[in-house]
Amino acid sequence: MNIRDIVNRDLVNLANCESEPIHIPGSIQPHGFLLGLNAETYSIEYCSQNTVDHIGIAPDAVLGKKLSDLFDQSQSDRFDEYADVEIDVARPFVFTKNDIPYNTTVHQSGETLILEFEPFPDGSIGLPDLYAQTRNFVSLMEKHSHLQDLCKDIATEMRKITGYDRVMIYKFDAEYNGEVIAESKREDLNSFAGQKYPHTDIPAQARQLYIRNQLRLIADVNYTPVPLLTREKENVSNSSVDLSLSVLRSVSPIHLEYLRNMGVGATLTISLLQKDRLWGLIACHHYTPKILPHYTRLSALLQGHFLTSQIAVREVAEEFEVGQIVEKALSDALSLLHQNDNFIEDYFREPSLLKVANATGFVIYYKGKLYQNGSVPEPEYLLPLLKTLSEKYPSEGLHTERILDVYEEGEKVAKYAAGFIYHSITAGTPDGILWLRKERRETITWAGNPHKAVVVNEDGVTRLSPRKSFELWMEEVKNKSTDWRKAEIHAAASFAYALQKHINLRYVKSQEQSNRVLNEELKAANKELANLNWISTHDLKEPLRKIQIFASKILDREKTDISAQVKDSVERMRFAAEKMQLLIEDILTYSKTGNMDKVYESVDLNMILTNVQDELSEIIEEKNAVIHTEVLPTLKVIPFQVHQLFVNLVSNALKFSVQDTNPVVNIQLKQVTASQIPDSKGPAQQPFYAISVQDNGIGFESEYATRIFDVFQRLHPGNKYPGTGIGLAICKKIMENHAGYVDAKSEPGDGATFTVYFPLEQSS
Template sequence: MNIKDIVNRDIVNLTNCESEPIHIPGTIQPHGFLIGIKKQDYLIDYCSANSTDFIGLKPEQLLGQHFTDIFQDVQIAQLSAHITDSYIDSPKPFVTTRNGIPFNTTAHLSGETFLLELEPFPNGALDLPNLYDQTRRFVSAMEKNNTLVELCQEIAHETREITGYDRVMIYRFDKQYNGEVIAESKRADLESFAGQKYPHTDIPAQARELYIRNPLRMIADINYTPVPLLTTDSNEEKSNQSLDLSLSILRSVSPIHIEYLQNMGVGATLTVSLLQDNKLWGLIACHHYSPKILPHYQRLAALLQGNFLTSQIKVREVAEEFKISEQVDKALFDSLSLLHEDENFVENHYNSASLLQLANASGVVIYQEGKLYTNGLVPAQETLLPFLGQLRYLYKNGSGHTEQLLSIYPEGRELTKFAAGIIYHAMSASSSDCILWMRQERIETVHWAGNPEKAIDMNAGGFRLSPRKSFELWKEVVKDKSAEWRKSELNAASSFAYALQKYLNLRQVRLEEERYRIINEELKAANKELANINWISTHDLKEPLRKIQIFASKVLDREDPELSLKVKDSVERMRYAAEKMQLLIEDILNYSKTGSVPKVFESTDLNEVFQSVISDLKDTIEEKKAEILHDILPEIPAIRFQIQQLFVNLISNSLKFAQDGVSPVISITYEIVGPKMLPGNSSLKNVDYHKISFTDNGIGFDQEYRERIFQVFQRLHPHHKYPGTGIGLAICKKIVENHNGILIANAKENEGAVFTIFLPVQLTAAK
């Protein structure tokens, strides 16, 4: 028979200690023996080399045999029902008997192999412990102890009473998995470890993972000799990798951990995992200073103590957090009440005590509109202002917090006296306005159980990792850090910052509303004056102008020989000036009306509008011998009289600016275009548009004037040759804008011009 061991012989060194495969050592502790049977046929595939010590059979007598040939009293069906994937231990163990000797048998499935770990009952007892008394004592401890630490101390005493270990400690891990002894029960002559911390490197990540998977772990004798596991398979691929011992009770321990415990002077250990939310919260660690095998039921009693404590951890932590959150919530309520009651909260209440208490801060700063409002202990203004600017850059999402400012702002060492920890909330994305809570530096002396740095030894083989050899008290002074911000404090600060932001925004809105109200009143007064001017223009100015024109005409019509040519010329100029002024008044009134009349849209057939305009301009068209071509035009929602004015102005413009000796040709074309065809500056690009173009062969203009021609009183040509007021195209643009449209012009000198109108197809676009 070909027998080989599956011992993991990898050397643990500096490069692999953090990934040491402690779950597949290929060895076990010697206070029991192990048998691995194939799941499909119950043939023994693995056994430990110490089987002879317990049942008198050598490994070669076990390997390859059917399990029931060795243990005749065991029922296979009973064993199969007992084994489950997640099984580790049970209040009532599976008992395997050989030659009348009962063995406590822990069973679980590892891959395709059933692992049976058999331990003799050291005192021969098969009875369960008094669970009633144990539970009763825990309930009593739970009732009389108010804090979690007090309860942990009670659990430590009770666990030591149950197990008989020389020392029982309860560790609590921090966020970095550094452990702190928060409770201890010990032999009177032993030095206390209470309050000491142990670095996270003492329990590496893979060990913590096993503590989560297997909550109970015992080392009966620190100085044990590992027992190899044997198999008959000659296949080289069958190695320690084939047998995962993560859930094993007898699994051998890392040599690094053994050396660590030897350096502490420990002889035996028992650990119970304390879990919260599937994470390792802490450990119950039991130390004995000589070898100690704890019977199965006492182990279960210790595990039950861990379960008791685990059930209370979150309850006690929440209760302790609740007490603080009550105080925080009251301060938050007081601050919010002041905020809602006073329009000028920042100016009048920035120094209120509740503003500090809602985050249990030592200082708070509000920066608003270039002014600093400080409360409590804060840095000087000359260092604070640049610091606030840096925080805006560091917290681009608008908020953040830290207990160690130097970790995000190394230049801020001089600030840590006031702001070792901060909570920051921006009030505005467009300015530096913000609120900042600060906590002073808390200088803390941490008591480590020995220097937390692992030692590196040099020997003949080179560098090797060595566990710490000294566990004497080693003090470390921690500076530049504040107390940790609690969740309730962070939530309260966030709630107040949000409320303050809303308050400041509402106040700004109210100020803007007041400013616009004043402007609106001024505009109303101005509009009233303009209305008066319109009335004067319509009635008081037009009537004198009409009389001037009449009297001038009468003077000229008389042809009085006594009037000199010079007088007649002056009268003619006066009459012409009056006509021009009257025309200007009419155009100004028309321009004013395009922006002031109600925008009442009605379905308008542009073909009818076109025909009406042609009829009005019939005499001019015939006089100019003009030719007007047009497409079939659409029916659109429009302000009818304004659209008619638009057509009149554009066609009249083309007739007016015809080339000398060339008959005007005006072409009106129509099509529907998509939003991509609109000019680049348009913001109305979400619907289709009517495109109506007026093209002529007139004198045109230089393209540099394509925007200027739409401005009021802008003229490109001499008045004596092309009469007008310079308002007509401005009126056209205003009318198109009233219809949420766009009017553009393109031209070449002496070749003609094109005026293009874009009007949205959808009525909703013309609200």
């Protein structure tokens, strides 16, 4: 029988180091031995060369045999049952040979069942006290509120459990550079706390293995690898066995050389994962060879799981602390914004604007003027930055901690703006808002020069060599600020969005004031219809046209650069503008017809009310409103006008709701006579349908019950209840067109009831 090894002897060099096949080394560490069984037949197809050292049987007498040929039949039978239903790394099977017990961990690799045998290091099982370990961890968890403090005590606890000379907890950054954030060590050892290690120390394929196999043991860095052997077969390569999940898997020669250069004799590494990503490592170092018993390893792994369970919780808690601060600042800033029309000009120096993002500088650029707060660059440097950002990011937000990543001239402003959060105010203009952070020059302490050394061996082949020096190596980082936290980024975006709405509302208000003046000038001709005609033709149609054009430009030109959320918002904006423009056109058409014959249709008012509720579904859902309605009649009406009538009445009931109270709207029907209608001019006994819309909102003073239907009459000026003041005037005009009436009854705090009266002879 021809036997050969499957050792991977590919040379690791500069060209292939990042893809070194460390999962298929073809060899193992010598403190145990390995058998590879065919998963179907349980025939031994692979074995390590050191079987004779452990069980006294040479590889040629092992390969091709069954387990019952190596161990007694009772052990083989019990293993068959174990492999069928009980394979569990936490509970290894125990084989005994020559009175020596072996913990045997089992896993499947492709078509091969891998059995790894390790003799008990001290001859006993040594089960850990899991209750005491869990109790200690809970005590530490309650003791500390910050993650780093918890890590320090976990490192100490891990060292007690394992007995290693040094235990370190690494945390990786976005580029997988590692930093020692906690350490427990022998008193005579130098501390590694705070030192950083470059991402090249743990290549990408090694990180993947740390994710798949969360515990890794090297018992002696100076071990001699033991080859895996197999029988040669015709037309079958048997080139490799994937040992990714193996306990005994041999280690990359580069990594072993790295550890020897550090003076380390043995290691234990436990992975810390978050969302399937390697967050960090618990790295245990011993300065002489050390074999850790299986159950002690599991105890250490449990400690790693404990810590992993707390990482997200503690990071969220720390983020929450920051979030509370910025939310308070955001609330203060928004309160000022909503209460002051001239916020930009009068309140741009408010401290809360800096605290919204914990920034050192704040800038608004609006209509060619800079409004500056805190530490900011000179205008000659700031204006080019704003111009560049408005061109590159016209419709999206941006944040960075490294200004040179997005702005080539960044060194000129890095002192005050090494990091920033930017939002455009008006697309297509340089108008924008910036939160700035000063440069934080930082000296990073690397554990040795972070660049891999390149050496040429005796054959003249260039290869990678791990660092031989771990003396501290300092690197100064410039043009960088502290990182922006999620809460700060979100708060800045919220304020920027509110500022955009504020500016738009200021524009609308200025237009509204202009319209008031125009209304006075045109009152003699036709106080209401002429004014609506003028607004529709000039003041309102043009802004709506611009909104549609700008929205279309954003969707057509920038659609690949904007998020789905922004795209959806712009689509809604365009749809709303189109709908409003259609309504204005309808009103304009109606006003122009004057005394022309009206086109009435027989319409079920229940259908109209259903359509109205569909149209207002978002605000109904947002306010958790409840609308109760009785069955309404079928009338001959002008459909679009009656639809608008109910839209105005129901939306007002929802708009003027009491804070923290769910709106309840009751729509009721009854039959009355003209004598029961205020200001009725018809015969006293003429029958009418009275449809009332009653709400539980804020109400209003009864003295406004008549004035509220005049054009541009608003009882609540300001931003809390936005509107133009023509909605109820339109309702009154619609009822006049239907030979009907409308009135209102209310008291402050008791809600309001609006009643519309349709003459009965219009019923179908």
